[in-house]
Structure formats: structure tokens, C-alpha cells
Amino acid sequence: MPASRERQPWSMKWIVLTIIVCLVVYTYLTLHYRKTTPVFRPYEDIRARATTIRLLSAGYQRIPLTAQQPADPIAPETNAVIAATQGGVPDDLRTTLVDQPLLPDEIIRVVAAPSVSALFAYPIQFTCSLSDNHRQLAGAELYVKGDVLYVVPAFEPLNPALLARTRESLVRVTVPAGALKSGTYQATLVGAHASKTWTVQVR
Helix, strand or coil: CCCCCCCCCCCHHHHHHHHHHHHHHHHHHHHHHCCCCCCCCHHHHHHHHHHHHHHHHCCCEEEEEEEECCCCCCCCCCCCCCEEEECCCCHHHHCCCCCCCECCCEEEEEECCCEECCCCCEEEEEEEECCCCCEEEEEEEEEEECCEEEEEEEEEECCCCCCCCCCEEEEEEEECCCCCCCEEEEEEECCCCEEEEEEEEEC
């Protein structure tokens, strides 16, 4: 009876070729059929939608602002006349927000031009004080109602192991170009205990 022939192992080149073909097919299918829309997060998305509906019902428009802590301060040719005003988010706006922002304690100084073209971005730079050294900048929102603007900066807690060097923070927020219609607005930069207000003309 003839001896059975032993099966020869695959050549290494065929193994490598198979792996490459599988990787190419997997990459193509992943890129071709992958969803480009953000992942649906039910809790966060529902809260955001509820806030938007309540804002619109109260007559507010919400505009997200670019917020950063700049290395170099801005110096406009002329600065608006800045006045102190009471702190806190106004009652009619506060009641529409599902999540209350973590505000800085006090707005100390504001640098903002008294006028701007509607075609250009409008930078606002300010120095604020925080209640402790365990907070960092999280972002900012602009709320528009008629001829009134509320700039609401928001902070968030730092990792407990981290500590900010100072309780004062220099922040620059930027209203995007085209966000505001022509007109004269009363702008307020909101702090928890002390805010600042000024008039800005959008041409």
C-alpha cells in the first residue's frame, strides 16, 4: 500500500499575500461604508435639543464662540467704554439653559472695539478671576436677543492632581464674521459676581 503524501505547508509568500489582500479589502470597506456623521449620544443630544428649543421659545439665538487663552494680548485702535454691571446670567436666559455654565467669579478688564463691520470677526479679550486654581477654560457662547448680547464664558474643573498657576485668566473669544446683523448692541460679558458691559455698533 503506497505511503500517504504529507501535505506541504503554505509558502511564506502566499501567507504574506493573503494578509495584504485582507488588509486592502478591510480598509476599502471601512472607508467606503463608515458613517461620517457624529455618533448619536442620546443623553447629550436630547439635552442640547431641549436647550435649543427653550432658547428659541424665549427669543434667543445661540452662537458658539472660539475661545482661547492667547499668548499676546490684542490692542485695538480704540477701546469701547466699558462699565461694571451686576453679575450672573440674566433670569430669562438662565431659565432656558438645561446646563448652567461654570462662570468666572469676576470680569476684571475687557478689551473690545466700539464698532465692527458685519463682514469681519469681532474679537473680545478679557481678564477674569476664578474662585480657585482648579478650573480651566472650556469655551464660550454668545446669546443674542434683539439688540442685546450676552457673552457667557464657561470653565470646567481641572483634574484634581493639577493646579493652575494663578486664579486670573486671560481669555479671547471671537464672534464669527456675519454672525451679527447691522445695528447697535448692548454687550455684556457675564461673570458670576461681577460683569462688564459696553455698546458695540455693527456696520
